[in-house]
Amino acid sequence: MECTRCGACCVAPDIAALDKPLGMRCPHLTPENLCSVYDRRPQVCRSYEPDEVCKLIEAPTLEERVQKYLALFGLSAEAEATRQTGCASMRQARGTKP
Template sequence: MPDLFIAPPDQAPRSAWRRECSACGACCSAPDIAALAKPLGVPCVHLAPEQPGVGCLCRQYHERPQVCRNYRPDWVCGEVSPLPTLTQRTQRFLELYGLEILERSGPSGV
């Protein structure tokens, strides 16, 4: 039986523990998504603004890339979803994975 807590090196750590999506938006903001040319810590351009009582929703949900379809809410979502803002949820998501955003430089390198 495979160990459910060991992820292939090209994937983020996964947990066997699952939960329902809370529409917190962190999974659409924190990780980099190559299929969308989305950098680390930047909200996806398809992420709609947060709405009270609804949360953050994808504007292209039915056409989203496979990497987004494969994501399953887990314990990380439980850690970040109670935070009040998308910025705070994104930061906590990155902290949980030990990631940090390097200073982005403009086209001139400044």
């Protein structure tokens, strides 16, 4: 499966290598849903391969795709709590020390 560059994988999951919390937009994701550090992106991003989840979360907007992703994995409430508290980092959202 080929990447559609929808941006959902850069928003929905938490990304420890970037200290990016669940449901929060990666700071390196451009308005065009492209990676601004593509050549230097962490290994977890490099090894990501589009799969059936990409098809399951298809939707017209990034917000809708993210919501579908979070619901698919039962993470909607956790992501909403993270958004409500405005956590700037994954460590802060998880309540762990650096």
